[in-house]
Amino acid sequence: AQSVTQLGSHVSVSEGALVLLRCNYSSSVPPYLFWYVQYPNQGLQLLLKYTSAATLVKGINGFEAEFKKSETSFHLTKPSAHMSDAAEYFCAVSDFPGNTPLVFGKGTRLSVIA
């Protein structure tokens, strides 16, 4: 069965500092991996996705994530945090999206301190 673990329910960084949000997954087959962002009082928006092409995936708003099969990880990074990045971030995995459901992690809330 697929599962996702997001380390740290809350991460706080200073404005301009590196953002690192951790995601580890388990899957019996090569997975499809996703990062979503949820701003306050809004729905979820896709940041980026890994679909077995390049292992370094670039997304919107300057975020990127690297798929590391040996570590079963898909950590999300951004070189320099901006106040507008404050939101909740969800990692999700699926064996074959569209045929099997997305399984979400519990989320990491990112705070950015001025």
Place this chain on the structure above:
Amino acid sequence: EAQVTQNPRYLITVTGKKLTVTCSQNMNHEYMSWYRQDPGLGLRQIYYSMNVEVTDKGDVPEGYKVSRKEKRNFPLILESPSPNQTSLYFCASSSSSGSTYEQYFGPGTRLTVT
């Protein structure tokens, strides 16, 4: 504009009073699903549908019903709501499958059952 709409956005009701949350998408997507979001638990799938008249249970289907009579609509029905169904609900629809997959979320429905 491509979108997933949900109504109502906010609902306060009492235990046992049947309610329906509507969901509609204008992207001709085949795959639709319902999630609930609870603090510290992330998103959990309630039901999903891979096409008209094809629905299946997700991780937390108890107390919910769905129907898919038209491709664009996927209502969520709570026949006898209980306080433990107080939550934030999201409808989502998905394009295609595999590497071109992308899931679009509605804005959410905040339900309170007293």
